[in-house]
Amino acid sequence: MSTYHIKNLEEYFQVYRKSIRNPELFWEEIAEEHFVWRKKWDKVLEYDFSKPAIKWFEGAKLNITENCIDRHLHIRGDKTAILFEPNNPDEAVQYITYKELHKRVCKFANVLKEKGIQKGDRVCIYLPMIPELAISVLACARIGAIHSVVFAGFSSTALATRINDCEAKMVITSDGSFRGAKTIDLKGIVDEALENCSCVETVLVVKRIQSDIQMVENRDCWLQPLLDKASEVCEPEIVNAEDPLFILYTSGSTGSPKGMLHTTGGYMIYTAYTFKNVFNYKEKDVYWCTADIGWITGHSYIVYGPLANGATTVMFEGVPSYPDFGRFWEIVEKHKVTQFYTAPTAIRALAKEKLDFVNKYDLSSLKVLGTVGEPINEEAWHWYNDNVGKKKSPIVDTWWQTETGGMMISPIPYTTPTKPTYATLPLPGIQLALMDADGEEVKGNQVDGRLCVKYPWPSMARTIWGNHERYKNTYFSTFENMYFTGDGALRDEVGYYRITGRVDDVVIVSGHNLGTAPIEDAINEHPAVAESAIVGFPHDIKGNALYGYVILKDVGESRNHENLRKEINQVITEHIGPIAKLDKIQFTVGLPKTRSGKIMRRILRKIAHNELDNLGDVSTLLNPEVVESIINNRL
Ligand code: WTA
Numbered sequence: 256m257s258t259y260h261i262k263n264l265e266e267y268f269q270v271y272r273k274s275i276r277n278p279e280l281f282w283e284e285i286a287e288e289h290f291v292w293r294k295k296w297d298k299v300l301e302y303d304f305s306k307p308a309i310k311w312f313e314g315a316k317l318n319i320t321e322n323c324i325d326r327h328l329h330i331r332g333d334k335t336a337i338l339f340e341p342n343n344p345d346e347a348v349q350y351i352t353y354k355e356l357h358k359r360v361c362k363f364a365n366v367l368k369e370k371g372i373q374k375g376d377r378v379c380i381y382l383p384m385i386p387e388l389a390i391s392v393l394a395c396a397r398i399g400a401i402h403s404v405v406f407a408g409f410s411s412t413a414l415a416t417r418i419n420d421c422e423a424k425m426v427i428t429s430d431g432s433f434r435g436a437k438t439i440d441l442k443g444i445v446d447e448a449l450e451n452c453s454c455v456e457t458v459l460v461v462k463r464i465q466s467d468i469q470m471v472e473n474r475d476c477w478l479q480p481l482l483d484k485a486s487e488v489c490e491p492e493i494v495n496a497e498d499p500l501f502i503l504y505t506s507g508s509t510g511s512p513k514g515m516l517h518t519t520g521g522y523m524i525y526t527a528y529t530f531k532n533v534f535n536y537k538e539k540d541v542y543w544c545t546a547d548i549g550w551i552t553g554h555s556y557i558v559y560g561p562l563a564n565g566a567t568t569v570m571f572e573g574v575p576s577y578p579d580f581g582r583f584w585e586i587v588e589k590h591k592v593t594q595f596y597t598a599p600t601a602i603r604a605l606a607k608e609k610l611d612f613v614n615k616y617d618l619s620s621l622k623v624l625g626t627v628g629e630p631i632n633e634e635a636w637h638w639y640n641d642n643v644g645k646k647k648s649p650i651v652d653t654w655w656q657t658e659t660g661g662m663m664i665s666p667i668p669y670t671t672p673t674k675p676t677y678a679t680l681p682l683p684g685i686q687l688a689l690m691d692a693d694g695e696e697v698k699g700n701q702v703d704g705r706l707c708v709k710y711p712w713p714s715m716a717r718t719i720w721g722n723h724e725r726y727k728n729t730y731f732s733t734f735e736n737m738y739f740t741g742d743g744a745l746r747d748e749v750g751y752y753r754i755t756g757r758v759d760d761v762v763i764v765s766g767h768n769l770g771t772a773p774i775e776d777a778i779n780e781h782p783a784v785a786e787s788a789i790v791g792f793p794h795d796i797k798g799n800a801l802y803g804y805v806i807l808k809d810v811g812e813s814r815n816h817e818n819l820r821k822e823i824n825q826v827i828t829e830h831i832g833p834i835a836k837l838d839k840i841q842f843t844v845g846l847p848k849t850r851s852g853k854i855m856r857r858i859l860r861k862i863a864h865n866e867l868d869n870l871g872d873v874s875t876l877l878n879p880e881v882v883e884s885i886i887n888n889r890l
Contacts, residue, residue: 406549
């Protein structure tokens with residue numbers, strides 16, 4: 256039986272049982288056999304969920320880039336590590352071999368050092384999907400600096416919040432980015448953000464779109480001349496297994512974004528192990544994940560997991576609709592992609608277009624299809640299975656979170672029988688529980704509850720940067736001695752899991768987590784707005800969209816409502832980014848409130864979903880009459 260590469264269902268159950276019986280031994284064997292350590296650990300695991308304190312491989316020393324790059328050099332030095340497919344299909348593809356990646360990461364790391372970046376310093380990376388994004392991430396890891404990648408679709412305000420929260424000393428950006436037929440002025444956004452960030456000393460600028468940008472003296476430097484001068488030799492900084500690797504911000508149901516902190520050793524082995532098994536990865540494969548490295552999926556399954564396995568990982572700069580809706584499939588054919596990993600929202604958008612866009616291309620290289628980020632509906636699952644996989648490539652519906660670092664529930668292809676809309680079974684080492692409202696575990700099958708994890712796994716986030724109390728309250732205080740995911744799930748008659756969605760005030764729009772509170776805070780900044788409440792409602796392509804109920808300060812506000820709606824969305828775009836715009840905005844005279852003044856979002860959600868039959872008892876509200884008026888004016 257191979258613990259590292261599971262080949263059939265019987266083996267899965269054996270491996271799973273072993274991983275539960277003795278988790279420490281299970282992960283220790285994997286760590287020992289498949290990775291390079293400069294010093295062995297003193298203890299595999301030490302944890303206490305009440306604090307919470309979690310340590311994996313304490314005492315061990317390593318560098319993750321040595322595992323992702325150096326150790327491959329003599330066996331696969333000339334193999335492509337990163338295959339870069341540019342936005343414009345006429346621009347040349349870049350095949351970056353492991354040898355070349357090594358050289359480019361070392362040079363970049365030397366530039367960071369020259370600019371004063373040291374172990375433990377935070378570096379904010381705000382780049383489009385170009386090779387420098389992966390290379391700068393790895394360069395930080397090379398010298399033990401903590402990278403904080405911010406998705407390049409976030410606004411300057413959102414960027415500034417994230418830079419200030421982790422007190423980044425440096426920002427790495429580009430003169431702009433290509434997105435389909437458009438260009439975006441990333442450097443301008445950074446300049447605006449930095450007006451409010453005194454912690455940043457240096458901005459490194461990658462030349463990508465050749466635009467004419469302003470460079471601030473003594474702060475901004477073009478990257479290329481620095482790289483030209485930098486040495487190709489950069490010994491890896493040897494760090495402790497529990498030293499921080501990166502911070503990645505994710506939305507919470509309240510307040511500011513949470514900087515999830517991931518550490519090095521456990522994260523490395525978990526992402527590598529899950530990559531190998533969930534994608535049934537083999538040496539000659541060409542693997543493609545369409546996510547952006549600005550999200551956790553890109554961190555774990557474009558950069559670290561694939562490179563730790565010596566894989567060829569595709570990085571695509573563009574969008575699925577440019578130059579036309581066949582672009583994804585054209586790329587699959589062109590590079591003979593074997594594993595394809597994307598989000599349900601992309602599948603739904605492409606399924607709306609003519610089948611011709613898919614059928615034109617030879618997709619016979621595909622062996623495994625994956626989805627992530629939100630529940631996949633049955634229709635999208637079948638479209639993907641029939642038209643992309645031609646019913647021969649298993650679909651791995653992978654459930655996980657920024658906080659979990661790696662996949663937690665997923666079929667193993669050619670092993671676990673798939674079932675549409677089900678993420679199926681927990682991966683080895685993952686001990687799940689469903690909890691009821693009274694805090695009791697719901698046992699048995701054909702049940703549902705709140706999804707929790709009972710035992711630590713190596714890649715879990717260790718804290719929220721600068722706010723351990725919030726980490727404890729958000730994840731470890733709802734249920735005693737458990738990590739609470741914030742998701743609801745059901746377990747069917749054979750023990751398969753299906754994720755039913757968030758049970759908190761986070762809405763997943765096009766696969767992006769959006770906390771409703773920060774959007775409400777943004778809207779309330781509009782001078783005409785008195786109060787607002789936002790809920791999610793089902794949307795054909797995006798999965799969910801946002802519905803805002805807005806009370807205006809002046810009830811008799813004479814301005815055109817359409818213009819106000821535009822202005823409100825503009826405020827959201829400025830504070831957070833266009834991904835958080837509202838699809839529907841209903842102006843209302845009041846919001847349903849409890850006697851203690853809390854907005855009853857449950858009722859607003861039902862109205863937005865058009866489920867008017869069972870609103871529940873509204874008589875205990877402070878203002879029951881408002882419900883009727885909201886119903887009558889719903890959009
Ligand atoms: C949701 C993305 C259903 C879920 C890796 C989770 C999913 C949140 C799935 C985390 C899936 C992710 N099926 N729901 N396969 N995958 N989710 O942090 O609600 O961006 O809590 O991490 O996305 O989103 P995040």
